[in-house]
Amino acid sequence: MHDGIELAELARLLISFGAEEAINLGGGGSATLVHRKHLLNRPHSEHDQPAPESRPVVTALLFEPRAPDAA
Numbered sequence: 001m002h003d004g005i006e007l008a009e010l011a012r013l014l015i016s017f018g019a020e021e022a023i024n025l026g027g028g029g030s031a032t033l034v035h036r037k038h039l040l041n042r043p044h045s046e047h048d049q050p051a052p053e054s055r056p057v058v059t060a061l062l063f064e065p066r067a068p069d070a071a
Contacts, residue, residue, distance in 0.1 A: 007024065023061070025061065
């Protein structure tokens with residue numbers, strides 16, 4: 001049994017919204033969300049880990065504001 005939407009269904013939905021490109025982010029036990037330098041969740045591990053230790057995050061997708069154009 002799966003929780004959530006399957007990839008093929010998600011692809012069809014995104015296309016129906018007009019998406020031309022998309023990225024599938026894993027969302028597994030090491031998925032981490034950071035917003036404005038604040039960790040909003042804690043990666044899951046099968047083993048108890050004391051704070052602040054956690055599973056390492058080996059891949060990241062980072063969004064930063066663009067620098068103003070020099071005029």
